[in-house]
Structures are given as structure tokens and as C-alpha cells.
Amino acid sequence: MAVTIKTRHEIELMREAGRLLETVHKELAYAIRPGISTYELDKLGEKVIRGLGCVPNQLNYNGFPASFCISINDEVAHGIPHKGRILQEGDIVSIDTGLIYQGMHSDAARTYGVGKITPEAQKLIDVTRECFFKGIEFARAGHRLHEISNAIGDYAESFGYGVVRDLVGHGIGHELHEDPQIPNFRQRSRGIRLVSGMTLAIEPMINAGRADVEWLDDDWTVVTEDGSISAHYENTVLITDGEPEILTLSE
Numbered sequence: 001m002a003v004t005i006k007t008r009h010e011i012e013l014m015r016e017a018g019r020l021l022e023t024v025h026k027e028l029a030y031a032i033r034p035g036i037s038t039y040e041l042d043k044l045g046e047k048v049i050r051g052l053g054c055v056p057n058q059l060n061y062n063g064f065p066a067s068f069c070i071s072i073n074d075e076v077a078h079g080i081p082h083k084g085r086i087l088q089e090g091d092i093v094s095i096d097t098g099l100i101y102q103g104m105h106s107d108a109a110r111t112y113g114v115g116k117i118t119p120e121a122q123k124l125i126d127v128t129r130e131c132f133f134k135g136i137e138f139a140r141a142g143h144r145l146h147e148i149s150n151a152i153g154d155y156a157e158s159f160g161y162g163v164v165r166d167l168v169g170h171g172i173g174h175e176l177h178e179d180p181q182i183p184n185f186r187q188r189s190r191g192i193r194l195v196s197g198m199t200l201a202i203e204p205m206i207n208a209g210r211a212d213v214e215w216l217d218d219d220w221t222v223v224t225e226d227g228s229i230s231a232h233y234e235n236t237v238l239i240t241d242g243e244p245e246i247l248t249l250s251e
Contacts, residue, residue, distance in 0.1 A: 005196075006238075011197070014105075014106065017099060018108075018246075019247070019250065021098060021099050021107075024099065027048045037083050038072070039083040042066045054099040056099055056100075057098040066081045069095070070096075071221070073091055074224045077096060088114065092114065092229055096109035105173065105174070107172055107236050111232050111233060121208075124229060127155070127159050127206065127231075128205075129231075135202055137151060140239060141196040142193065145182065147191075152185070161207060162208075166213050167205055168182055172199050180192055182201075184204045184205060196241050198239040199237065200236070203232065203234030203235075207229070209228025210225065213225055
């Protein structure tokens with residue numbers, strides 16, 4: 001495993017990549033409504049990214065045909081935008097995307113309700129987001145990587161939710177996916193020791209039902225095996241000697 005420690009200059013570029021990606025997510029959040037297609041959201045998002053002078057890092061990544069992964073209800077991740085996929089009142093939709101700014105990547109995901117959603121759906125979205133913050137309590141120099149995993153998994157499972165095993169978080173920097181892998185469920189090993197200058201994409205993917213998932217025939221879209229809804233929350237995080245810095249979230 002080769003985990004890269006970023007230089008001061010690389011960190012500055014990643015800060016800007018993260019700041020710009022946050023603005024992209026905010027633009028798309030305004031556009032989410034019943035009746036809009038995932039294709040329209042993808043094209044809007046790509047226009048925003050390119051308008052900021054950046055490149056969408058998911059477009060053509062390993063052959064992925066769009067700039068955004070847009071996953072609805074029981075779709076966990078990697079949903080392919082399509083003109084025929086129309087958001088409906090009561091859906092939940094996960095939007096996962098990233099961009100490249102001067103050679104450095106950022107990556108973030110959010111799950112939104114479409115119109116009025118059920119209290120159960122809102123709770124899943126809220127808990128998934130909170131899982132991220134439980135995890136990053138341990139995202140600081142001197143701690144072990146799997147302390148993040150354990151905190152995320154234990155919190156989600158305390159609500160009876162299923163924590164996806166087949167997809168994990170990752171390092172990020174010059175590449176979208178770098179070492180180390182970051183599971184969202186409890187690990188037997190302690191994992192590597194975290195060092196200031198590491199940059200991680202931490203991304204809980206939590207199912208309302210069981211943890212099991214399967215891939216659709218498009219070889220991209222991951223869905224829950226039991227048909228339960230799923231939520232996703234991700235930020236790019238910088239490890240420091242103190243509090244972690246969330247590069248894709250300024251609030």
C-alpha cells in the first residue's frame with residue numbers, strides 16, 4: 001500500500017478543488033425536484049463544473065458514461081443518468097461526483113429527498129450523514145484508519161441499518177482513487193496509522209434494510225438486494241495534527 005502525503009502546494013490545490021465541488025453540489029441541490037430527469041441533472045452539473053474551469057473526474061472513468069453518479073431509492077451507487085429516469089415526489093436521490101482542479105481531485109456525495117419524503121427516509125439520510133461525522137472524530141494524525149471504519153459501522157448498525165460491504169471509501173489526490181481503502185464497517189485489524197497530509201474520501205453507504213447489494217446488468221448500478229432504500233454521504237478530508245479539515249464542506 002502506497003499512501004501519499006500531500007505537499008503544502010498540493011493541499012492548497014485540493015482545498016480549491018473541494019471548495020469548487022461544494023458549489024457544484026449546491027447548484028444541483030437547487031435543481032432537484034419532481035419531474036426532472038437524472039440526465040438533465042448530469043448535464044447541468046457538467047456545465048457547472050466546466051464553467052468553473054474544471055473537469056468532471058467521473059466522466060469516462062473506467063468507461064463510466066456520465067459526469068455524475070445519480071442513484072435513486074434502492075440504488076446504492078453508480079446510477080447512470082438517463083433521459084427516462086425521472087425523479088418522483090417521495091424519492092430519495094444520491095448524487096456522487098468529483099472534479100479535477102489543476103491536476104488534483106475532489107470527491108463528494110449527498111443524498112436528497114425529492115419533494116415530501118417519509119420520516120423513515122429522512123431518518124436514513126440524517127443517520128448516514130451523521131455516520132460520516134462519527135467517523136471523522138478519529139480522522140486525525142496518530143489515530144488508526146480503522147477507528148474511522150468502526151465508528152461509522154457501529155453507529156449505523158445501532159439503528160438496525162445495513163452497512164454496505166462491497167463499496168468503500170478511499171484515498172484521493174492526483175488520482176480519484178488512491179490507497180488506502182476505507183471500509184465503513186467494523187474491522188478486525190487496526191489499519192494504518194494516520195499521518196498529517198493524508199487526504200481521504202470518507203463515504204458511508206447505508207441501507208435501510210440488509211447490507212447485501214447486487215449489480216444491475218449495466219455493470220455499474222449497485223442496488224440493495226432486498227429492495228430497501230439506501231443513502232450515501234461523502235466528503236474529501238485532510239488529515240492534520242488536530243481537527244480534520246473537510247475540503248468539500250465549508251459549513
